[in-house]
Ligand code: SF4
């Protein structure tokens with residue numbers, strides 16, 4: 001628990017849509033990279049090994065909001081305004097970025113907050129947190145950067161007044177929190193680590209809920225896209241300047 005000022009990250013995903021924020025040039029270019037042509041590259045003989053690898057480890061089908069059910073009562077939402085906790089700090093907290101997050105950080109001039117040096121979790125921490133265990137075993141963990149933390153494991157973007165310095169360029173993992181994906185059961189669940197919730201089934205509350213579920217889906221779909229792009233679009237990503245934030249999967253470089 002934190003006795004300091006309350007966290008004011010009230011601005012969840014749907015509110016970003018309402019802001020006059022448009023993707024900057026790098027984010028826009030990365031989003032435009034994803035095309036049927038890019039998927040087709042996977043089937044070129046040059047990428048057979050990549051295709052075989054991805055088929056073994058991923059279901060490359062993207063998800064839709066309609067496929068997911070919420071595992072909690074209607075309109076359960078984080079109540080950041082009255083929350084005594086700060087969820088951007090803690091021994092088991094880490095934010096792994098997607099490629100579009102890295103691009104957005106480049107546009108926003110926030111790349112000093114990215115690092116490829118990952119925190120190390122001990123066996124007990126990993127046993128306690130299956131989602132964290134899955135994360136550190138993933139290819140995304142090996143290839144993509146995390147948000148830098150200080151020695152207390154606090155996100156370097158958390159300001160003194162407990163506001164978020166990344167806003168409105170929120171990484172997808174922050175935009176969907178505390179909604180989380182249970183892929184196996186096709187459900188969205190509400191993370192136990194968020195201890196302050198309200199029930200708001202009004203039209204506004206449902207819109208916020210929808211925005212958070214959309215952020216869960218986007219976070220998942222971007223991970224699928226990253227898995228493909230990092231194998232077939234290294235040249236393009238490098239040309240956009242993203243190469244310095246990525247450890248390319250496999251031994252081959254473009
Ligand atoms: S723990 Fe939940 S309610 Fe508290 S600041 Fe974080 S997201 Fe908001």
Ligand code: SF4
Nearest residue numbers: 088155157158164174
């Ligand atoms: S980017 Fe912002 S919301 Fe995400 S962990 Fe850092 S301070 Fe918290």
